[in-house]
Amino acid sequence: TMNKPKIARPEESQPAHALWFDRKKYVTINFVVQRPKDVKVDIQDDKMILCCKNQTDDVIYNELYFYDKVQKFDSRETVHERTIHVLLRKMKPDFAWPRLQRDEAKASWIAVDFDNWRDWDNEEDEGKEEFDRYADMIQEMASENKGAAPDMDDLSDVSAEQ
Numbered sequence: 572t573m574n575k576p577k578i579a580r581p582e583e584s585q586p587a588h589a590l591w592f593d594r595k596k597y598v599t600i601n602f603v604v605q606r607p608k609d610v611k612v613d614i615q616d617d618k619m620i621l622c623c624k625n626q627t628d629d630v631i632y633n634e635l636y637f638y639d640k641v642q643k644f645d646s647r648e649t650v651h652e653r654t655i656h657v658l659l660r661k662m663k664p665d666f667a668w669p670r671l672q673r674d675e676a677k678a679s680w681i682a683v684d685f686d687n688w689r690d691w692d693n694e695e696d697e698g699k700e701e702f703d704r705y706a707d708m709i710q711e712m713a714s715e716n717k718g719a720a721p722d723m724d725d726l727s728d729v730s731a732e733q
Contacts, residue, residue, distance in 0.1 A: 578613050578620045584632035587621065587655070591671045592686035596664045598641070600671070600685065602655040604631055610647040610655060616640050616662070617673075621648075621655060633680070636673040639663060651712055 572733045587602040606626035617640055622682075623634040640662035648657045671681055 578611050578622045580634070581630045581632055584622075584630040586633045586678075586680040587623075587625075587631045589633065589635075589671075589681050591681065592684040592687040592689075593668045594689070595660055596635075596666060598659040598661060598671070599684075599687070600657040600659070602633060602657070603653065604655055605653055607631070607650055607655055610648075610650050612655070612657065614641070614643045614646045614648070614657070614659070614709075616643045619657065619659075621657075623655070635671065635678070635681075638668045638670055638673055642713065661698065 589600050589602050591598060591600040592655070604623060604625050608624045608625075610623040611621070618634065618636045621631065623631050625631055641659040642662055645660040646658060648655055650656075670677070672678060686717055714724045
């Protein structure tokens with residue numbers, strides 16, 4: 572496997588605002604970027620870097636060290652009209668992340684996505700339902716954006732049923 576080129580920190584950049592929420596098996600981050608382009612994402616097991624441009628050609632750069640390890644080969648990003656959606660599979664499922672970053676100092680650009688924050692007690696233990704929900708959401712977003720849905724054939728065969 573080829574190593575992705577490391578993303579160098581641009582001289583001038585600003586971080587995208589990031590909304591995140593925690594699930595039993597996954598952590599989800601939505602980076603808010605209007606019409607992102609030249610998107611580069613590097614997900615490692617302990618950190619990630621996002622670099623792109625927005626619709627006004629501002630350079631966006633986010634670098635964060637995760638609170639806990641993730642499975643980088645089972646994590647992925649999808650690019651949408653107004654967000655870059657990152658799904659991180661936790662190395663330790665059923666372990667709550669009290670915060671997104673390893674560092675206790677809160678970054679001003681990170682916020683909790685309370686609309687999607689859910690009490691684990693009410694969450695199904697089955698990960699498949701989570702994937703189906705995620706795949707459905709991608710399908711919806713794709714049809715709203717009139718774009719093609721990202722290739723997610725490794726998740727489930729949702730697109731075939733539509």
